[in-house]
Amino acid sequence: MANMPTCFISMLFYMLVLLAFAHVHAEFNYTFDTGDDNSYFLLEEDEVRILNLTITVSEDITLSFTSSDESAFNVLNGKEYVYAADSPVTVQIEIQGVFVSVEKLRIEITQGVEDYTIPDFTIKVLRPYSVLSDIFTYALLLWLLISYVTMGTKMDFSIIKTKFKPPTGITIGLICQFFLMPLLAYGLANAFKLSNESSVGLILDGTCPGGWLSNIFSLLLDCDFVLSLTMTFSSTILALGMMPLNLFIYTRTFTDDNDDLKTPFFELAQQLLILVIPVGIGIIILYKFPKATEICEKLLKPFATFLIVIALGLGIPAEFYVFLSPWEIWMSSALFPLIGSILGLTFALIGRLDRQSAVTVALEVGVQNSLLAKTMVDLAYPEPESDLIARIPLLIALLTLIEGTIITAVYILVKRLCHKEEDEADLVKDKKDVELTNGNKTGEPKTDIEAGAQSNPGFTPEANM
Template identity: 50%
Template sequence: MEKLNFLLRCLLFSLLISETFAVNITISKFPNNDDDDDNDNDSLYVTEDEIRILEVLVQDTADISDLTLVAASTDEDIFRIANESKTFSVTINETIEIGILGVFVGIEDIKLKLERGGVLLMNETQVVKVKRKNAIIVAIYQWTLTAWLVLSYITMGCKMDWRIIREKLRRPYGVLIGAFCQFIIMPALSFGLAKLLNLDDAAAIGLVTVGSCPGGWLSNVFSLLLDVDFVLSLTMTFISTVLALGFMPLNLYLYADKFVGDNEDLETPFFDIMIQLVSLVIPVLIGMTILYKLPKVAELCLKCLKPCAVILIIISLGLGIPAQFYVFYSDWEIWVAAACLPFIGCFLGYSISKIARMELKSSVTISLETGVQNSLLAIAMVGISYPKPESDLIGRVPLLIALLTLMEGCAVTSAKVIIQKYFWKSQDEPEDVKEVIEKEDKHPEMMKEINGNKKVVLPTVSVAVQVGEENFTNGTTAISLDNPAFLED
């Protein structure tokens, strides 16, 4: 009896196989003159809140009837079947039109199952890519951000006095440590986080792209606002920008290409990235030229540096949040990756610099240059180099990193200003002259240098002397001392 059942199952399976090979499904897209991506025969492109038609033609070489076609979306949060029913009765050589409604930016598959009497005959899939709507505010944000990015690099170039930078390069320990952290530690860290959090391919490429970027304007801004080694920050940014011409494509080749998978649109556009990196150096060189040829203009640029930084932050938040609001719907893994990369990067940069026995300000500067990568450069590169919707999906991570870094940096800067103003005054603040005179009278060895002067003319001092029961006050006397406030260590 068992042998008979086995033979019947084999016979039924052979019949199903013969019917499966006899059926053929042809999938084609309904033409849309407004879609520039119709030349991509492998994917169906649809915009959010719009419907595209997928045509399915069932053909066979045998007389098969009672066929049913079932359509399903792998993720209805990305796209949905617009037809009233997802099940279609199939007549041979008849075209079935399936409406695809775009819901949210993403890439998913539509699964087509051909059944007969509940038995599966054929299973086909079609890639569906949902693009964002073309909003005016997005274009305004991109152009404004590009303009401010160029202006900020020109302004920073005006600060890069080669004589000062040359002094940093004579003892390049901080620059070398920063370059090691930026181009060795950060790309490996971003790759490890992407693997650990099991990010989707697009998000992983976005994370590695940010990790492979050089330092940028944001690290310089926070170095300026936090009163650390701004010259070292500028020097590291300039050197890392030059080194990125070789290291960034190399790191993207080593780490990002591992997440391409079957989607060729995720392949790294090395040529486009090289062009953008070269163009990034140009504004810096323009600023350095202004510094040497037009020093008055350079001085004006330097005065505008802090206001420009504040305006840039306001514009980035004011336009960036509504223009890129879709990033807030990212999965929690992407949020964690975006928050951890700069935080861990700063921690590792500070730790490595302290192990190398760098002073505090230099360590904090290296920490900022390591953790605060040029995420805006990554956003610009992704937007220009990759097609949509891949560019939007890859851009989620650098956008979130830029937003979180701005918020964290502003919070740290505000806390620093409050603490310094109300709780902890800087030791470099000049002391009151009267207090210095009192220290000289009581403890001459406690005198300190005042404002770096080696010779100070003290103001008039009235000296009261008591003899017996009578008080005598001499006339006011101006006392001139050679370096009265100088303290030898």
């Protein structure tokens, strides 16, 4: 019992110490003022803006500011001193945007009480507004609408139904498109350690249905155009359900840290439904106005060439920033359609499809509708996330176009050389025929003796004499 006062005094002492520490920590507060209601700081490339940080502190401290990626933005004043006597203090952090990005401002307390911490703060850098970029977006939307109307005008169900007897090629293509390609995109995103935005872009492209570009290359490469068209139509219808499902499965691990990366399922479903309408218009044109369909068929190749030229002419200057993407993005964009085509060809050959059909399936699987992905991103996601997500679909579209153009050029060249050799072989054969008939290609007899020999196999000149 004699120790009771001592114990009581000790407990009181420890409680006072805890209260003192609690008081010290209670005096350390901070708030960011971004100039708007956002939980992040927004500025454009080459723009310098001030981010205000208000601090209430009980001790003198030194703050250090650094950029998580100096190729995205720079901090012009890297260090500030905060004196407790002046508390609360508003520190002005000068930030300069460098390149479109979503990065972090790191704040460290380099002098003072060590257990003071300020979490990283999100900095978003926008591309400067460009009218050309808006024109390109709506030009792509127009391209998509026209391409889907054109697809509808080719939907002759009396021919298409032959591809469902049996539906081997269509089934292989759809399985590859909606099961293997999203998984491949997810694997490449993790293998190359892509940023969250780039990963979402790659997976979004991997969940897209086949596109108009695959139909064009099937036509140019003398593949099974009807099979290609049937697969594109089927995948477009299935995409209404499979695309949101695949995005839900594969993008969740990349969207937890940024609400602006959350998949806008309702907006995406709206856009997919809208794209079904031009297909229906095309089908109506086919059955109600057959002459218009014939005109569409004649204009298909020149119109395709015109659209490709327009897309490149507008797209390259409007979206030039994608060319400055890191090598990981370039590699994943190049490998994705290539591996996809190889997978499609492999499974088609395993399914014992003929060479023409197997190549068609390979094209349909590897050549995703990247322009659809790009348009959806622009209409559904905010900036700068939309620009960062769109880099991979744009690069895939560009690289697919380049690779497809090279393959088509080589194919046409080889085809002409083979035809030239065949023509030369026919010419040599004709010359031999001419020589055998003494220059008379029709084989008509030139003399009475020859006439007698042809009419009577037993005829001999000596017997006739």
